[in-house]
Amino acid sequence: MRKFLIVALVIVSVITFSCDTVDTSFDDALPERYTLTTTVIPSGAGVVIPSEGNFVAGSSIAIEAIPNDGYIFRNWDGDLSGNLNPRSVLFTGNRNVRAHFLFRNYPLNVEIIGQGTVNEEVISQAEQSVTGTGTATMLPLGGATPAIPGQFVTPSAPDVDSIKSRDDQVDHGGDTDSNKSTASETVQATTVTVRLTAQPAEGWVFDRWEGDLTGNQNPETIVVDEEKNVTAVFVQDQPDLYTLAVQVQGQGSVSVDPAKDQYESGEQVTLTATASGGWRFSGWQGDLSGSTNPATLVMNADKSVTAVFVQDEPDLYTLAV
Numbered sequence: 001m002r003k004f005l006i007v008a009l010v011i012v013s014v015i016t017f018s019c020d021t022v023d024t025s026f027d028d029a030l031p032e033r034y035t036l037t038t039t040v041i042p043s044g045a046g047v048v049i050p051s052e053g054n055f056v057a058g059s060s061i062a063i064e065a066i067p068n069d070g071y072i073f074r075n076w077d078g079d080l081s082g083n084l085n086p087r088s089v090l091f092t093g094n095r096n097v098r099a100h101f102l103f104r105n106y107p108l109n110v111e112i113i114g115q116g117t118v119n120e121e122v123i124s125q126a127e128q129s130v131t132g133t134g135t136a137t138m139l140p141l142g143g144a145t146p147a148i149p150g151q152f153v154t155p156s157a158p159d160v161d162s163i164k165s166r167d168d169q170v171d172h173g174g175d176t177d178s179n180k181s182t183a184s185e186t187v188q189a190t191t192v193t194v195r196l197t198a199q200p201a202e203g204w205v206f207d208r209w210e211g212d213l214t215g216n217q218n219p220e221t222i223v224v225d226e227e228k229n230v231t232a233v234f235v236q237d238q239p240d241l242y243t244l245a246v247q248v249q250g251q252g253s254v255s256v257d258p259a260k261d262q263y264e265s266g267e268q269v270t271l272t273a274t275a276s277g278g279w280r281f282s283g284w285q286g287d288l289s290g291s292t293n294p295a296t297l298v299m300n301a302d303k304s305v306t307a308v309f310v311q312d313e314p315d316l317y318t319l320a321v
Contacts, residue, residue, distance in 0.1 A: 032057040034091040038099065039078075045071040045101035055091045062086045065099040072120045074100040085119060085199075106192040107227040113210075114234030115201035123221065124193040191225040196232070204234045240265040242299045249285075250309030251276040263299040270294050273307040282308040 033056055038048040046067040055061060064086035065073045075083040078098045089095055102122060110118050197219040198206040208216045210231040222228060241262040246254050252275040263269065272294040273281040283291040287303040297303060 034094045036061075036063075036089065036091075037094075037096045038063075039097070041098055041100045044068065045103075046073065046099065048097070048099050057091055060088050060090045063089050063097065065101070067101050067104075070104055071101040072104045072122075074102045074121070076100070083119060083121060085117075105190070106194065106224040108192075108194060108222070108224045109227070109229045110196070111211075111229075111231045112234070113231055114207075114236075115204045116206065116232065116234040117199050117201075118230075118232045119197045119199060121195040121197070122192055123195050126191045126193075191223060193221055193223050195219050195221050196230065198232045198234070200234050200237075203237055205237045207233045207235045209233070242302050244269060244297070244299065244302075245304040246271070247286075247304070247306045248309065249306055250282075250311075251279045252281060252307060252309040254305075254307045265300055267299045269297045269299060271297060271305060271307070273309070275309050275312075278312055279309045280312045282310045284308070 033054045036050065036053050036055060038051045040046055040048060046065055049064050049066060050061070063080070065076070067073050073083070073085055075081070076085075076087060076097060076099060079095045080087055080089065080097045089097065104120070106122075108120070110120070112118065196209075196213070198209075200206050206216070206218050208214070209220060210233060212228040213220060213222050213230045222230065241264060243262055244256065246256060248254060252273060255272045255274070257270045257272070271284075271288070273284075275281050281291070281293055283289070284295060285306040285308055288295055288297055288305045297305065
Protein backbone atom coordinates (compact mmCIF):
# COMPACT_ATOMS: atom_id res chain seq x y z
CA MET A 1 0.00 0.00 0.00
CA ARG A 2 2.79 2.38 0.90
CA LYS A 3 4.53 1.59 -2.36
CA PHE A 4 1.32 2.40 -4.26
CA LEU A 5 1.01 5.79 -2.54
CA ILE A 6 4.59 6.69 -3.46
CA VAL A 7 3.97 5.84 -7.13
CA ALA A 8 0.75 7.91 -7.13
CA LEU A 9 2.55 10.92 -5.65
CA VAL A 10 5.24 10.69 -8.32
CA ILE A 11 2.61 10.63 -11.09
CA VAL A 12 0.78 13.65 -9.63
CA SER A 13 4.06 15.57 -9.35
CA VAL A 14 4.93 14.88 -12.98
CA ILE A 15 1.49 16.04 -14.15
CA THR A 16 1.71 19.21 -12.04
CA PHE A 17 5.19 20.02 -13.36
CA SER A 18 4.00 19.49 -16.93
CA CYS A 19 1.06 21.88 -16.48
CA ASP A 20 3.33 24.54 -14.99
CA THR A 21 5.74 24.35 -17.90
CA VAL A 22 3.29 24.53 -20.82
CA ASP A 23 4.92 26.20 -23.82
CA THR A 24 3.38 29.65 -24.21
CA SER A 25 5.33 30.48 -27.34
CA PHE A 26 2.08 30.32 -29.34
CA ASP A 27 0.63 33.24 -27.39
CA ASP A 28 3.87 35.18 -27.79
CA ALA A 29 3.75 34.63 -31.56
CA LEU A 30 0.45 36.48 -31.98
CA PRO A 31 1.02 39.73 -33.92
CA GLU A 32 0.72 42.99 -32.02
CA ARG A 33 -2.37 45.01 -32.89
CA TYR A 34 -3.24 48.71 -32.61
CA THR A 35 -6.56 50.53 -32.47
CA LEU A 36 -8.03 53.21 -34.73
CA THR A 37 -10.30 55.85 -33.20
CA THR A 38 -11.89 58.62 -35.28
CA THR A 39 -13.86 61.76 -34.45
CA VAL A 40 -16.01 63.91 -36.76
CA ILE A 41 -15.96 67.68 -36.11
CA PRO A 42 -18.62 69.06 -35.92
CA SER A 43 -20.63 66.03 -34.93
CA GLY A 44 -22.99 64.89 -37.67
CA ALA A 45 -21.16 66.74 -40.44
CA GLY A 46 -19.94 63.55 -42.08
CA VAL A 47 -18.52 60.10 -41.56
CA VAL A 48 -15.08 58.50 -41.59
CA ILE A 49 -14.64 55.08 -43.17
CA PRO A 50 -13.46 53.00 -41.41
CA SER A 51 -14.38 54.77 -38.20
CA GLU A 52 -12.65 52.34 -35.84
CA GLY A 53 -11.01 48.95 -35.63
CA ASN A 54 -8.01 46.88 -34.59
CA PHE A 55 -5.16 46.46 -37.07
CA VAL A 56 -1.94 44.46 -37.21
CA ALA A 57 1.21 46.40 -36.30
CA GLY A 58 3.00 47.67 -39.40
CA SER A 59 -0.07 47.42 -41.62
CA SER A 60 -1.47 50.35 -43.60
CA ILE A 61 -5.07 51.13 -44.52
CA ALA A 62 -6.88 53.82 -46.50
CA ILE A 63 -9.16 56.11 -44.50
CA GLU A 64 -11.72 58.41 -46.13
CA ALA A 65 -13.79 61.35 -44.86
CA ILE A 66 -17.22 61.60 -46.49
CA PRO A 67 -19.19 64.82 -45.84
CA ASN A 68 -22.93 64.87 -45.38
CA ASP A 69 -25.12 67.12 -47.52
CA GLY A 70 -24.36 70.78 -46.87
CA TYR A 71 -20.80 70.19 -45.67
CA ILE A 72 -17.33 69.83 -47.17
CA PHE A 73 -14.28 68.06 -45.80
CA ARG A 74 -11.67 70.53 -44.52
CA ASN A 75 -8.67 68.71 -43.03
CA TRP A 76 -7.32 65.98 -40.78
CA ASP A 77 -5.63 66.40 -37.44
CA GLY A 78 -4.52 64.20 -34.59
CA ASP A 79 -2.39 61.39 -36.00
CA LEU A 80 -3.05 62.62 -39.56
CA SER A 81 -2.57 66.06 -41.09
CA GLY A 82 -3.31 67.87 -44.32
CA ASN A 83 -6.42 67.67 -46.49
CA LEU A 84 -5.62 64.79 -48.83
CA ASN A 85 -8.66 62.52 -48.91
CA PRO A 86 -8.50 59.51 -48.79
CA ARG A 87 -5.31 59.14 -46.74
CA SER A 88 -3.21 56.17 -45.65
CA VAL A 89 -2.79 55.33 -41.97
CA LEU A 90 0.29 53.34 -40.89
CA PHE A 91 -0.16 51.44 -37.65
CA THR A 92 3.06 51.78 -35.68
CA GLY A 93 0.94 52.57 -32.62
CA ASN A 94 -2.64 53.40 -31.66
CA ARG A 95 -4.10 56.02 -34.00
CA ASN A 96 -6.52 58.81 -33.08
CA VAL A 97 -7.72 60.76 -36.12
CA ARG A 98 -10.08 63.75 -36.30
CA ALA A 99 -11.85 64.76 -39.52
CA HIS A 100 -12.89 68.42 -39.71
CA PHE A 101 -15.78 69.52 -41.92
CA LEU A 102 -17.09 72.98 -42.85
CA PHE A 103 -20.64 74.08 -43.45
CA ARG A 104 -20.91 74.68 -47.18
CA ASN A 105 -22.65 78.06 -47.28
CA TYR A 106 -21.95 79.00 -50.90
CA PRO A 107 -23.86 78.14 -54.11
CA LEU A 108 -21.25 76.10 -55.99
CA ASN A 109 -22.37 73.01 -57.88
CA VAL A 110 -19.62 70.52 -58.78
CA GLU A 111 -20.17 67.61 -61.14
CA ILE A 112 -17.84 64.77 -62.17
CA ILE A 113 -17.30 63.24 -65.61
CA GLY A 114 -15.26 60.04 -65.45
CA GLN A 115 -13.90 58.69 -62.17
CA GLY A 116 -12.42 60.92 -59.50
CA THR A 117 -13.29 63.40 -56.77
CA VAL A 118 -13.01 67.14 -56.20
CA ASN A 119 -11.95 68.53 -52.83
CA GLU A 120 -13.16 72.00 -51.89
CA GLU A 121 -11.24 74.32 -49.58
CA VAL A 122 -12.47 77.79 -48.60
CA ILE A 123 -9.43 80.06 -48.69
CA SER A 124 -11.12 83.44 -48.15
CA GLN A 125 -14.47 85.09 -47.47
CA ALA A 126 -15.50 88.69 -48.07
CA GLU A 127 -18.77 90.44 -47.28
CA GLN A 128 -20.39 93.24 -49.21
CA SER A 129 -23.51 95.27 -48.49
CA VAL A 130 -26.49 94.62 -50.76
CA THR A 131 -29.57 96.85 -50.50
CA GLY A 132 -32.93 95.96 -51.97
CA THR A 133 -36.54 95.10 -51.33
CA GLY A 134 -37.63 91.53 -50.84
CA THR A 135 -38.58 88.83 -48.37
CA ALA A 136 -36.25 87.96 -45.51
CA THR A 137 -36.60 84.46 -44.08
CA MET A 138 -35.25 83.90 -40.57
CA LEU A 139 -34.12 80.38 -39.68
CA PRO A 140 -34.44 79.12 -36.09
CA LEU A 141 -31.16 78.10 -34.52
CA GLY A 142 -32.53 74.66 -33.78
CA GLY A 143 -33.90 74.11 -37.26
CA ALA A 144 -32.85 71.52 -39.79
CA THR A 145 -30.81 74.04 -41.80
CA PRO A 146 -27.62 75.20 -40.06
CA ALA A 147 -27.78 78.84 -38.98
CA ILE A 148 -24.45 80.64 -39.07
CA PRO A 149 -24.21 84.19 -37.72
CA GLY A 150 -23.35 86.72 -40.36
CA GLN A 151 -23.82 84.39 -43.32
CA PHE A 152 -26.41 85.12 -46.01
CA VAL A 153 -27.42 83.58 -49.28
CA THR A 154 -28.81 86.29 -51.51
CA PRO A 155 -29.42 86.96 -55.20
CA SER A 156 -28.37 90.22 -56.77
CA ALA A 157 -29.97 93.50 -55.66
CA PRO A 158 -32.41 95.18 -55.95
CA ASP A 159 -34.69 92.16 -55.37
CA VAL A 160 -33.22 90.63 -52.23
CA ASP A 161 -34.45 87.33 -50.86
CA SER A 162 -32.04 86.61 -48.05
CA ILE A 163 -31.57 83.77 -45.61
CA LYS A 164 -29.99 84.51 -42.26
CA SER A 165 -29.85 83.35 -38.68
CA ARG A 166 -31.59 84.81 -35.66
CA ASP A 167 -28.22 85.91 -34.30
CA ASP A 168 -28.09 88.68 -36.92
CA GLN A 169 -29.50 91.93 -35.55
CA VAL A 170 -31.38 93.23 -38.60
CA ASP A 171 -34.28 95.69 -38.28
CA HIS A 172 -37.08 94.37 -40.50
CA GLY A 173 -39.58 97.06 -39.43
CA GLY A 174 -41.92 94.35 -38.21
CA ASP A 175 -42.49 91.76 -35.51
CA THR A 176 -39.14 90.26 -34.50
CA ASP A 177 -40.86 86.96 -33.69
CA SER A 178 -42.13 86.47 -37.24
CA ASN A 179 -40.20 84.24 -39.62
CA LYS A 180 -40.69 86.47 -42.66
CA SER A 181 -40.89 90.17 -43.34
CA THR A 182 -41.02 92.35 -46.43
CA ALA A 183 -38.95 95.51 -46.22
CA SER A 184 -36.23 97.54 -47.81
CA GLU A 185 -33.05 96.46 -46.08
CA THR A 186 -29.30 96.15 -46.38
CA VAL A 187 -27.74 92.71 -45.87
CA GLN A 188 -24.19 91.41 -46.00
CA ALA A 189 -23.74 89.10 -49.00
CA THR A 190 -20.78 86.74 -48.70
CA THR A 191 -18.30 86.20 -51.53
CA VAL A 192 -16.29 83.02 -51.07
CA THR A 193 -13.05 82.03 -52.80
CA VAL A 194 -12.77 78.27 -53.07
CA ARG A 195 -9.77 76.17 -54.06
CA LEU A 196 -10.81 73.09 -56.06
CA THR A 197 -8.47 70.11 -56.23
CA ALA A 198 -9.28 67.32 -58.67
CA GLN A 199 -8.15 63.87 -57.51
CA PRO A 200 -8.41 61.13 -60.16
CA ALA A 201 -9.24 57.56 -59.28
CA GLU A 202 -6.69 54.85 -60.01
CA GLY A 203 -6.26 54.41 -63.74
CA TRP A 204 -7.67 57.88 -64.50
CA VAL A 205 -6.14 61.34 -64.96
CA PHE A 206 -7.60 64.81 -64.57
CA ASP A 207 -8.15 66.39 -68.00
CA ARG A 208 -9.89 69.78 -67.63
CA TRP A 209 -12.52 71.99 -65.99
CA GLU A 210 -15.76 72.95 -67.69
CA GLY A 211 -18.58 75.38 -66.91
CA ASP A 212 -17.75 78.45 -64.85
CA LEU A 213 -14.16 77.21 -64.58
CA THR A 214 -12.05 76.38 -67.63
CA GLY A 215 -8.54 75.16 -68.37
CA ASN A 216 -6.63 72.30 -66.79
CA GLN A 217 -4.78 73.96 -63.91
CA ASN A 218 -5.06 71.80 -60.80
CA PRO A 219 -5.62 72.95 -58.07
CA GLU A 220 -7.65 75.94 -59.29
CA THR A 221 -9.54 78.70 -57.47
CA ILE A 222 -12.99 80.10 -58.18
CA VAL A 223 -14.75 83.14 -56.73
CA VAL A 224 -18.31 82.25 -55.74
CA ASP A 225 -20.22 85.54 -55.71
CA GLU A 226 -23.32 83.97 -57.27
CA GLU A 227 -24.42 80.47 -58.20
CA LYS A 228 -21.59 78.74 -60.06
CA ASN A 229 -21.45 75.41 -61.90
CA VAL A 230 -18.20 73.53 -62.41
CA THR A 231 -17.53 70.15 -64.02
CA ALA A 232 -14.31 68.20 -63.47
CA VAL A 233 -13.49 65.95 -66.42
CA PHE A 234 -11.41 62.82 -65.84
CA VAL A 235 -10.21 60.52 -68.63
CA GLN A 236 -8.73 57.04 -68.50
CA ASP A 237 -4.96 57.02 -68.19
CA GLN A 238 -3.56 55.77 -71.47
CA PRO A 239 0.00 54.40 -71.39
CA ASP A 240 2.64 56.10 -73.50
CA LEU A 241 2.91 54.23 -76.81
CA TYR A 242 5.97 54.19 -79.08
CA THR A 243 6.78 52.90 -82.57
CA LEU A 244 9.78 50.90 -83.80
CA ALA A 245 11.09 51.28 -87.35
CA VAL A 246 13.55 48.64 -88.62
CA GLN A 247 15.60 48.99 -91.81
CA VAL A 248 18.08 46.66 -93.49
CA GLN A 249 21.31 47.71 -95.20
CA GLY A 250 22.71 44.97 -97.41
CA GLN A 251 21.05 41.58 -97.75
CA GLY A 252 19.43 39.97 -94.75
CA SER A 253 16.42 40.23 -92.49
CA VAL A 254 15.50 41.24 -88.93
CA SER A 255 12.93 39.48 -86.76
CA VAL A 256 11.26 41.49 -83.99
CA ASP A 257 9.84 39.85 -80.87
CA PRO A 258 7.19 40.86 -80.01
CA ALA A 259 6.18 42.30 -83.37
CA LYS A 260 3.65 45.09 -82.77
CA ASP A 261 2.59 48.39 -84.25
CA GLN A 262 3.07 50.17 -80.91
CA TYR A 263 4.86 49.41 -77.67
CA GLU A 264 4.15 50.56 -74.13
CA SER A 265 6.75 52.59 -72.29
CA GLY A 266 9.44 50.33 -70.80
CA GLU A 267 8.54 47.33 -72.94
CA GLN A 268 11.52 45.25 -74.09
CA VAL A 269 11.93 44.15 -77.72
CA THR A 270 14.36 41.52 -79.03
CA LEU A 271 15.82 42.01 -82.51
CA THR A 272 17.54 39.14 -84.34
CA ALA A 273 19.51 39.77 -87.54
CA THR A 274 19.78 36.93 -90.10
CA ALA A 275 22.14 37.35 -93.06
CA SER A 276 21.38 36.06 -96.55
CA GLY A 277 23.72 33.65 -98.31
CA GLY A 278 27.07 35.24 -99.05
CA TRP A 279 26.46 37.99 -96.51
CA ARG A 280 27.17 38.40 -92.81
CA PHE A 281 25.77 40.63 -90.09
CA SER A 282 28.08 43.54 -89.32
CA GLY A 283 26.29 45.54 -86.62
CA TRP A 284 23.45 47.85 -85.58
CA GLN A 285 22.99 51.53 -86.31
CA GLY A 286 20.51 54.14 -85.09
CA ASP A 287 18.99 53.55 -81.66
CA LEU A 288 21.00 50.33 -81.31
CA SER A 289 24.77 50.04 -81.52
CA GLY A 290 27.33 47.30 -81.41
CA SER A 291 27.10 43.88 -83.00
CA THR A 292 25.38 41.82 -80.30
CA ASN A 293 22.91 39.50 -81.99
CA PRO A 294 20.18 39.05 -80.84
CA ALA A 295 19.97 42.47 -79.19
CA THR A 296 17.45 43.90 -76.70
CA LEU A 297 15.92 47.35 -77.07
CA VAL A 298 13.92 49.16 -74.35
CA MET A 299 11.04 51.20 -75.76
CA ASN A 300 11.03 54.53 -73.93
CA ALA A 301 10.63 56.64 -77.09
CA ASP A 302 10.01 56.16 -80.80
CA LYS A 303 12.98 54.13 -82.04
CA SER A 304 14.64 53.52 -85.43
CA VAL A 305 17.16 50.71 -85.95
CA THR A 306 19.19 49.66 -89.01
CA ALA A 307 20.76 46.22 -89.37
CA VAL A 308 23.92 46.38 -91.49
CA PHE A 309 24.96 43.34 -93.56
CA VAL A 310 28.18 43.11 -95.59
CA GLN A 311 29.23 40.65 -98.24
CA ASP A 312 31.04 37.69 -96.86
CA GLU A 313 34.29 37.79 -98.84
CA PRO A 314 36.20 34.51 -99.14
CA ASP A 315 39.55 34.16 -97.45
CA LEU A 316 42.34 34.91 -99.96
CA TYR A 317 45.80 33.39 -99.88
CA THR A 318 49.00 34.01 -101.85
CA LEU A 319 51.17 31.38 -103.47
CA ALA A 320 54.84 32.00 -103.89
CA VAL A 321 56.50 29.96 -106.69
